[in-house]
Amino acid sequence: MQVHFIAIGGSAMHNLALALEHKGYIITGSDDVIFEPSKSRLEQKGLLPEAFGWFPEKIHDKLNAVILGMHAKPDNPELHKAKELGLRIYSYPEFLYEQSKYKTRVVIGGSHGKTTITSMILHVLNYHDIEVDYMVGAQLEGFDRMVHLTEENDFIVLEGDEYLSSPIDRRPKFHLYQPNIALLSGIAWDHINVFPTFENYVEQFQIFVDGIVRGGSITYNEEDLEVKKVVEKTENSIRKFAYGTPNYRVEDGETLLDTPEGEMPIEVFGKHNLNNLAGAKWICQNMGVDEDDFYEAITSFKGASKRLEKIAESSGKVAYKDFAHSPSKVRATTMAVREQYPNRKLIACLELHTYSSLNANFLKEYDGALNAADEALVFYSPEAVKIKQLEEVTSAQIENALNRQDVKIFTDADAFKTYLFDKEFDDSVLLLMSSGNYGGLDFEKIESVFG
Template sequence: MRVHFIAIGGSAMHNLAIALHLKGFNVSGSDDEIFEPSKSRLSKHGLLPRNEGWHPELITPDLDAIILGMHARKNNPELLKAQELGLKIFSYPEYLYEQTRDKKRVVIGGSHGKTTTTAMVMHVLKKLGRDFDYMVGAQLEGFDTMVKLTKEAPVAVFEGDEYLSSPIDLTPKFHWYKPHVAMLTGIAWDHMNVFPTWENYTSQFTTFANSINPDGSLIYYDGDEELRKIAARFQTEPKTIAYDTIEHENTNGQTIIKWQGKRYPMEIFGDHNLQNLNGARLVCNELNISDDDFLTAMQSFKGAAKRLQLLEKRDNCNIYLDFAHSPSKLKATVSAMKRQFKNRRLIAVMELHTFSSLNKAFLPQYKRSMVEADIPIVFFNPEVLKHKKLPELDKEDIASAFDQTGLQVITRSNELVEWLKQQSYDNTNLLIMTSGNFSGLDIKQLAKELI
């Protein structure tokens, strides 16, 4: 098979390119800019384009498939050439489905927690020696790539993202996968630029549920009213299974799962993580994995990158990094930190970076989302607003929307670093939350310096 990637440098795209290369495909690709770590990883496998830019001459009739990334535009010259030649053009989620048509597909979706939950299922399967294909939205410890596709594996585990598939395919990615086992972690309005209303956003999850194989199963968080409504639509097929927070206790800062008379100490913590764990347990049950095997394997699970990731620690201070950026994620992550370390002060720093979070109409969704932090800090860079072509925001807009006593708003990364370096971290935890990098900060290096 000869496959060409338009915008091969993307996070998901370059991982799929490597996966197909390892499967034996003849892979080529183009991009106008490729950053690390994509650049080094493509180079390692001999897939890095010789020259940056778009090269229509690479698009020839003997290509079996074109895979189009979101970074490309509708007028991309390679795309136009492929359309002119009548070549088959796939988005990457569509191609994942094509490669796993004959496998049992597990898809984990939801506005928050889907990466972590997918990582949990993958960790357990690997620990138990199961063979499986996968696609996950973060680099995980113990896995070389974020995508794996083989001929032999009987099961494929996918993280189900609700964002759009490609510039010419406006289907939410998870609508492509047609799962046999589906899990939904919860619904909280996100991607306002694509789904402008709550109703429009929630309808994508209804469509996803309707795409489950009739003899399949829908596992859903029972604490989410919208998910309960979706599940109630199904009388017999697919079967529906509700879950909540698994029974546990917190002993000296460690979470211990209590299950059927046994105790399982865990490295993860927080109600949201423990809800995800319970959902992952039910997913694994559907793959014929017992509760004891699941919980035993989970004891060595440390979490996915940027999901309450412990960067540095000393006797009375931990520094964590988390992907949280939407209101619901922010509130859940701050709450988890405060409850796990009840006797420590919490400094919580978050960056407004996404289109939704920097939209003045969306900002009120953040009201009191950091209320459990002792010192809440919000960072945003006005230059990002210009880049996203959004109206200007000022510090007062942010402070008013968050509606929280003591909230500080900072707009320059050097000012943020100076402020953090001036703080005392005795009996204090620092929680850093962002889907970006605070305008170019080396967050891991900063954590080392602060400790």
Template sequence: MKTHFIAIGGSAMHNLAIALKDKGYQVTGSDDAIFEPSKSRLEKKGILPQEMGWFPEKITQDIDAVILGMHAHQDNPELARAKELGLKIYSYPEFLYEQSKNKTRVVIAGSHGKTTITSMILHVLNFHQKDVDFMVGAQLEGFDCMVKLTQDNDFMVLEGDEYLSSPIDLRSKFLLYQPNIALMSGIAWDHINVFKTFDDYIDQFRKFVASITAGGVLVYNEEDPEVVKVVENAENYFRKIPYKTPEYEINNGKVYLKTEMGDVPLSVFGAHNLLNLEGARHICRQLGIMDEDFYEAIMSFKGASKRLEKVEREDKGILYKDFAHAPSKVKAAVKAFAEQFKNDKKYGFLELHTYSSLNPAFLEQYDHAMDGLEEAIVFYSEDALKIKRIEPISPEFIKEKFKNEKLRVFTNAEDLHAYWNTLDKTNGVYLMMSSGNFGGLDLTK
């Protein structure tokens, strides 16, 4: 099969391209910019475009599938050529469904926790050498690629994102998967540049639940009132399996899960991670993994990449980084950190980096998000505001919305880095929350 990727360099897109190459497909692609690690990984597989840019002449009649990434625009010249030739154009999720339509599809959805839950499931299955196809949004220990596609596997585990499918397909990605088995971890308004009201955002999850195949299964977080409302109001038939935070305790900085089989030591911490673990356990049950086998495997799970991930520093200081940017994710990460290190001085750094997190109307959601930290720091770039065409935001406005008068606010990277360099990283513990990089801050030094 001959496939061509428009915007091959994206985090998700390049992994799919590699998976198809590994499956034996003929893969080509284009992009106007490709960064690391995508560049090296594509080059290693021999599918890195020789030059950057869009080349309509690459689009030929013999291409079986054109896969369109979100990075491309509607007026992309390669897309125009594909339409002109009448080629089949897929969004990323649409093509994944095409590859898995004859398999049992397991879709993990939710505003937060979905990457970690998917990662936990795959870790357990890999530990017990149970082979499945998958797509996950983070690099996992023991896995070379974030996407795996085969002819023979019976199951496909998919991280279900509610964001848009492609520039020409404005449906939420997870609406294309039609799950046989699904999980919903929580609902907290996100992507406000696309979903202008909370109800519009919730409606994506209503549609997701409605897309579960007849007689399917939904594992859901019964502690989230919005999730419960969506599940209770669903009109289609499926089996409902609720889950909640399990019992646990912290002894000498180590988290122990309380189970009928005794205390299970874990390598992750935080109530939200324990809740994620419980959801993963119920999904693994549906895949034939007994609880005893689940607990045996989950003890060695160290977390998904950039989800409360420990950074090894040269000075041996204690520092964790987290992808947290949405308010619910920030609050969960801070709460977990405060609980785990209650006897230490806690520093928390948050970079407001995404369109949503920099939107003044959305900043209300961050109220008390940094409570529980002795030192709370928020950084956002005034240049980023200009690029995103957002009106200037004052540090006072940030403090007001966070409801934290002691909050330190930095608006340029140089000042942030100067403050960072004054801190003794071996004194206290540090939580760094961002989907960016704090203006190029090296967290290892």
């Protein structure tokens, strides 16, 4: 099989390229820019393009497939050539379905928690040496890649993203997977550039549930009212398994989970992560892992990369980074850290980086999101607002949206870094939430401050 990737450098795309190379496919690709770690990982396997840019001559009739990434534009010259030659053009999720249409597809969907739940499931299966194919949205400890594909494995576990499939396929990715076993963790409005109303956004999850293979199952978070409505509304002939947050308590900075065998210490913390754990347990049981084996494995799960990831700790101070950027994630993450460290000062930093978070009309969704923090800092780049062609966001709008007048707002990356590195962090917790990097924040320096 010869496969060409248009926009090979993306996080998802380069992992799929590596997975297919590992499977024995002949891989080529192009991109106009490739950042780390994609660049080094592609280079290591000889898949890094010799030059950046788009080269129609790379497209030829010997190719079995062309995979189109979201980073490419609809008028991409390589895409145009592929259409001219009548080649089979796949979006990323279309190709994953093609690779898994004879397998049992386990798809984890939801506005939040899907990466963590998928990661928990894969950790448990890996712990018990159960081989499955998979695609997950974060790097996991003990796994070489974020995508793994084989001919022989019976199951594939897929993180079901609701964002668009490709520049020429406007369907959400998780509509294409046709799950046999599905999970829905939560619904909280996001991606307003694609789904301009909450009703339109919720509709995508209804389509997801309605698209589960007849006779399949949906495991769902019954504590989320929107999720419950969507599952109850479906007329699909599927089995329904509800889950909720299990009993737990926090003692001296340690989370103890209530299990049939008594209290068990676990590495992850926060109500939302315990809720995620309950969902992961149901899915693992549907895949043949019994409850005792699940608990044995989950004790060693430390979390997915950038999901409440501890980056530094020393006596009396600790720092975490988290991918949280949408209002529900920011609220849940801040509350989780507050609960875990009730007697320490919590300094919560949020970067407004996405299209939704920089939209003045969407900002109100952040109402109270940082209330659990003792000190709240917000960074955003006015340049990013211009690039996204949005109206200028003001400090007053952010204060009003967060409903917090003492929030410190930074628009200059250097000023934010100076403020942060001049602080005393004794008896404190620093929480850095962003899908960006605060204009080039040196996380190694954070480690040295806390080391």
